[in-house]
Amino acid sequence: MSNKQRRSLVPSNIEQLSRYIAGKTINEVVVAYHPSKIAKLASNENRLGFSSKVQGAILKALPSIQNYPDPLANRLRQAIASKNNVSEDRVVVASGSESILAMLCRTFFHNGQNAITANATFVGFFVQMGVRGAHLKKIPVTKDYRFDVKALVNAIDENTKMLYVANPNNPTGTYITRQEFEWMMDRVPSDVLVVMDEAYYEFAQDVEDYPHALSYSYDNVIVLRTFSKAYGLAGFRVGYGIAREDIIDNLLKTKLTFEPTALGEAAALAAYEDDEFLKKSIEVVNEGKERLYSFFDDKGVKYVRSISNSVMMVFDSEDEAIAFTQAMLEKGVILRRIHAFGLPDCVRVTIGVQEDMDHFEQSFEEIMIAK
Numbered sequence: 001m002s003n004k005q006r007r008s009l010v011p012s013n014i015e016q017l018s019r020y021i022a023g024k025t026i027n028e029v030v031v032a033y034h035p036s037k038i039a040k041l042a043s044n045e046n047r048l049g050f051s052s053k054v055q056g057a058i059l060k061a062l063p064s065i066q067n068y069p070d071p072l073a074n075r076l077r078q079a080i081a082s083k084n085n086v087s088e089d090r091v092v093v094a095s096g097s098e099s100i101l102a103m104l105c106r107t108f109f110h111n112g113q114n115a116i117t118a119n120a121t122f123v124g125f126f127v128q129m130g131v132r133g134a135h136l137k138k139i140p141v142t143k144d145y146r147f148d149v150k151a152l153v154n155a156i157d158e159n160t161k162m163l164y165v166a167n168p169n170n171p172t173g174t175y176i177t178r179q180e181f182e183w184m185m186d187r188v189p190s191d192v193l194v195v196m197d198e199a200y201y202e203f204a205q206d207v208e209d210y211p212h213a214l215s216y217s218y219d220n221v222i223v224l225r226t227f228s229k230a231y232g233l234a235g236f237r238v239g240y241g242i243a244r245e246d247i248i249d250n251l252l253k254t255k256l257t258f259e260p261t262a263l264g265e266a267a268a269l270a271a272y273e274d275d276e277f278l279k280k281s282i283e284v285v286n287e288g289k290e291r292l293y294s295f296f297d298d299k300g301v302k303y304v305r306s307i308s309n310s311v312m313m314v315f316d317s318e319d320e321a322i323a324f325t326q327a328m329l330e331k332g333v334i335l336r337r338i339h340a341f342g343l344p345d346c347v348r349v350t351i352g353v354q355e356d357m358d359h360f361e362q363s364f365e366e367i368m369i370a371k
């Protein structure tokens, strides 16, 4: 072997990334702190569970798992197309909407191009842009933690390929209004793809001025949705995207062939048909949010009103946010610090069922007394 200096094995854009540090699992918390109860409110999952129809559907699909799944997940694709009144060619189904974000980054960037988003939004998009080595312009959110639509549009240049808006946004729970969406779309050039990430759509759909991006016919928009949140199937990894046929056709070229899994498809199909469970999930979240707002108002806690299934608490400093999250963890309440999302002094609380919120409030009070 020569001693000649070699280049680094790993490209610098990958070296600069950090690995995803997941929150503590229920088991880890039990072992570390022996809390009397656990409320896992860290990952915006559905604390009500999932549709009772899912189990039977999985058992029915089980004998097929020795075979590769249908690469297009056609049965689910058809169901999604028909519920949203679009043709099947406009739908892509994959292992979570995060996988579609990865596909978008693989498909649309080559050297020198950029995407634009907010500085406080879904960390998964930051990561996938980093993996692709594409430039991401992060535009500060407004004082009230909203996407600054004007500043996003102003940041577009000749190398801009994509604009990413999570609506409602994670971790803030805020949203861009119908008027803002229309204003933005009137100004975004047609060769810039607008990614409307609607992972929390089901919780937001009835808000009066919420823009249903699919109800417009803009050619340069892709809408992303997921079965991980309102449908309670985060563990199965199923999400979908809806866009113009040729955009979907190109995404399918970069999709991993056999995603989602056959069981994921079967579970999602069953969940998709259960309107009752969905309705109940939305009710639980709406009630839980109102209860949390009153509690926070009563305690003088700063927070941001949300149209998703989580509420963001705002602390005076990062140290306070760290101390609060740790103290709650020791009581068995698992919350999410959101420094990786761009907001080091904030903490996100997923809305759970009544017992979760009881445990949250009780633990909060105990902490305040001990202070």
Ligand SMILES: Cc1ncc(COP(=O)(O)O)c(C=O)c1O
Binding pocket: 043, 044, 095, 096, 097, 098, 099, 122, 124, 166, 169, 170, 197, 199, 225, 226, 227, 228, 234, 237, 238, 239
């Ligand atoms: C805004 C947003 N988009 C996408 C995702 C990814 O969801 P999944 O990959 O589970 O479909 C999440 C998950 O937290 C999210 O908050």
